[in-house]
Amino acid sequence: MTYCLGMLLHEGLVFASDSRTSAGVDSVSQFRKMFVTEAPGERLIVALTAGNLAVTQEVITVIDRAAAAGEDEGNVLLADSMFTVARIFGSALRDVHNRDRPHLMAHGADVNASLIVGGQIAGERPRLFHIYAAGNFIEAGDETCYFQIGETKYGKPILERVVTPALRLIPAAKCALVSFDSTIKANLSVAPPIDLLIYERDRLRVLTRQRIDDGDAYFNALRGYWGEGLRALFADAPDPDWKSGIT
Amino acid sequence: MTYCLGMLLHEGLVFASDSRTSAGVDSVSQFRKMFVTEAPGERLIVALTAGNLAVTQEVITVIDRAAAAGEDEGNVLLADSMFTVARIFGSALRDVHNRDRPHLMAHGADVNASLIVGGQIAGERPRLFHIYAAGNFIEAGDETCYFQIGETKYGKPILERVVTPALRLIPAAKCALVSFDSTIKANLSVAPPIDLLIYERDRLRVLTRQRIDDGDAYFNALRGYWGEGLRALFADAPDPDWKSGIT
Known part of the structure; x- marks a missing residue:
């Protein structure tokens, strides 16, 4: 499984992804699920991926190649808006599906894949999209300002209570890490390192990107604080x- | 969907279940999912049900009827142990499956159903079982002292942090309600009233059974306390x- 999270806030964007992939408990490995395309001062695009790893890697490679080759079609570096970027990702996902689906299905393999894509292009506000397996997508707004993909449920309650568009960037990143902690505690298929990227609106470059592994001092302090705090809160x-009748 | 929870603690057992059933968002209704069989002073048996409502209601009816008729076979009031009780529930589930599955499948309906069954029979310790759709089952112990069925994920993180066999009964019931609160907040398919039953070891009768609806003063106080407490904990x-570079 996988857990990825993207938030659209007044101050900018926060992205987080885990690094575990598993095809059964005897085939567990580590892969990056966060992909950044940057033209400093002009645009920043972040993609998070979940689902069939061969499908999502192919999507990312196709898009990276088009950008590197300066192609006219499907080039996220030339897209005029984040909406166009989302369409490029959706189209790439559809192309891979169309090519691979019959073969994957013949082997009973899971063809599902989905993405969170967000970022900012100069002249636009920051935007965030959830791209479904079928290549269609929805955009985040003030009512729903975060998207999750993969193993989403364990980490949702804290997001529901804390995340609003007005939440500041560092608290939002903390909330993302608490959400990951709850998920990692409950589910073996989600594991560090966590890739965390904080994007401040209108900066048009990456300023804060952290790879947080099991031994990360801050993450462990936060986990300890949260676990102790929850138990203390619960105790009170x-x-x-x-009338319980209990002795 | 449904959310049901059973805990096996040193002091006894705690059971909780929601009351929402849905067959699509335009067919939502309220059904009890907690069923109690009691022979005061001699035995107490509690069953929680999830899955296809027609299947689980049939299982409960078959078992109630056998007990009421004083039958020799499949009578939970005559079972010599909770293990035998779990077998009776598993067999009833298998019988219903065998009878109904071809017809349900012909209509593309979900035949899945599962149960949590627990209680105490005089001479035995309290015991708790998770009965799978196939009628086989596992028993709770000190390492895994609670079972969930239905929509289990949203409410699991708090259980993982708080519930151990040594947890006392009233705190365990509070933890169950917090777990239900997280689930209800995140998922429309789980809703009050919540049936809550607290069983103190060796009492062999029900002393505390609450039906907690949306307007319940204590549940709302607990929800308010928990939501505020989480936000305060998070703020600190x-x-x-x-080095974030964020302005």
Whole structure:
């Protein structure tokens, strides 16, 4: 499995992804799921991937190659808007699906894949998209300002309580790490290192990108604080007034 | 969907279940998923159900009928142990599956169903079982002292952090309610009223059973406390020491 998270905030964007892939418990490995395309001062594009690794790697490679070759078609460095960037990712996903699906299905393999794509192009505001397996996509807004893909459920409750568009960037990154901690604790298929990228609106370059592994001092301090804090909060929770009859 | 939870603790057992069933968002209704069979002073048996409602209702009805009729076979009131009780539930689930599966599959309906069954029979310790769709089952112990069925993921992180066999009964019930709160917040297919039953070891009767609806004063106080507490805890979380470059 995988867990990836993207947030669209008034101050900018926060992205996080884990690094575990598994094809059964006896085939566990580590792959990066965060991909950054940058033209400093002009545009920054981040893609997070979940699902069939061969499918998502092919999508990323096709897009990287088009950008590196300066192609006219499917080049995210030339796209006039983040909407066009999302369409390029959706089209690449469709192309890979069309080419690979019959072969994957013949082997009973999972053809599912999805992406979170976000960033900013000079002249536009920062934008964030959730690209489905079918290549169609939705865009985040003030009502729904974050997207998750992969193993999304364990880490959702804390996001629901804390994340609003007005949340500042560093607190949002902290919240992302707490959400990852809850997921990692509950599910073996999600694991560090966590790739974390914080993008401040209108800077048009990456200023903060962290790779957080198991031994990361800050992540461990945050995990310890959160675990202890939850237990302390729980210990002080109000008692029910039921007549329990319990001795 | 559904969310049900059973815990096996040194002091006894805690059971909780929601009341929402849905067959699509335009067919949402309210059904009880907790079923209690009691012979005060001699045995107490609790079953929680998830999955296809027609299947689980049939299982419960078959078992209730056998008990009411005093039958020799499949009678949980005559079972010599909770292990035998779990077998009776598993067999009833298999019988219903065998009878209904071809017809359900012909209509493309979901035949999945699972149960949590626990309780105590005089002379035995309290025991707790998770009964799978195939009618086989596993028993809780000190290493894994709780079972969830249905929509399990949102409510798992708090259980993982708090629940151990040594947790006392009232705190365990509070933790169950917090776990339900997280699930209800994240997923429309789980909803109050929550049926909550706290069983104190060796009492062999129900002393505490609550039906907690949306307007329940204690549940709302607990939800408010927990939501506020989480936000306050989060607000005080340690800051990272990364050079963020963020202005």
